[in-house]
Amino acid sequence: MGTKLETGKKIGKADIRHENEKSILEAAESVFAEYGFKGATTSLIAKRAKIPKANLHYYFPTKEKLYRQVVDNIFNIWLEAANSFDDCNDPADALTRYISKKMDISRDHPMGSKVWANEVLHKAPVIHDYLETTLREWTDTRTAVIQRWIDQGKIAPVNPEYLLYMIWATTQHYADYNHQIETLNGGKPLNARQFEDAKEQVVRIILTGIGIEPGKAQ
């Protein structure tokens, strides 16, 4: 290979680097999700990324740095969903959007969710600082919002933290436990219709559970 493709279009070294890093990161996400940090091998990641193993180590010197990058990417996606929470003052609307968004992430980025789950399960050796800083701050501001809703009588009095845990648990379950769900669904993943039903039900039970009439939003 040179610096050209069959199209004749020139490709700079930066592009090659970008392309390779991208396919390595994608491969790494799926392998780390499936086997955990220790169980994952750099050979398998290289194989899925379709490059020689030595080349992988050229881009990411150590397995740990590669892992860290994967976790970084996931965490950013998670934080994006937070916006749904902030845009509005109506709990029905805010929670419907936040829960729906979290369900969508579970469907679209199940590998990312699994890597995170695996990390927390194993006492978060890599992301512990995220938990203590960014996630902590995020949680504090959102529990404050929930508490305000309670004080205003907009939702039933609940412990805001435990409400968040319920939302996280229920939505992420559809990513982290998708193998179990798939098996119980006759070996097939939930289809689009089933997934929408599940999403709608999660929203409805939680909203009803805290005293909101669901469907008020949208």
Next chain:
Amino acid sequence: MGTKLETGKKIGKADIRHENEKSILEAAESVFAEYGFKGATTSLIAKRAKIPKANLHYYFPTKEKLYRQVVDNIFNIWLEAANSFDDCNDPADALTRYISKKMDISRDHPMGSKVWANEVLHKAPVIHDYLETTLREWTDTRTAVIQRWIDQGKIAPVNPEYLLYMIWATTQHYADYNHQIETLNGGKPLNARQFEDAKEQVVRIILTGIGIEPGKAQ
């Protein structure tokens, strides 16, 4: 060491075997939960069980057989909780007891829950037959019960599978994600009072969410 303890009471070989197997299994559960199958090392398990590594291999020839035994034990504990479901026909009572029991298991056997979570996360290489047989049957009979409640108008019309997923997700979250919960709780595990609050809230939101007046039971 011989076949006696300081009490002078004779100890048969069966007792020694039983004692050693027990401490190995306890150590294995905690190590597998913390590091996953691949990440766990037989040396560390042996160290925590306070026996030499070679001795561990005397009782459990391979790491995989030991792991299998650990998973077996957990699965049995999980199945026990199922009884709460069957004893009675009142959904408020049955669900309150089932959810409470599942929360208690998350508190009392967090390691077991983590091993299971880790296994499902990694596509259940060891327990796949459990998922397809025992868990499948268990789920089928319980969804039938839930469906009957719906048909009798005792609870709101919901998809029974997704309701079970919500219960599993929410209750097991307190075991699987206890590190994250602990970090967000200022580095301390939830105390007894907090845990009871969480349990009560999980029961209340879910029951209210499906149209049951909570507290009707008990």
Next chain:
DNA sequence: GTCTATAGAATGATAGAC
């Protein structure tokens, strides 16, 4: 920037004395 060959470290499992 790519890739073969291999060094170096960790670890599951066993042999064999006690």
Next chain:
DNA sequence: GTCTATCATTCTATAGAC
């Protein structure tokens, strides 16, 4: 039934030619 010494394997990471 216990335990030291060690083998065999696997895997991360690198050296060095192209």
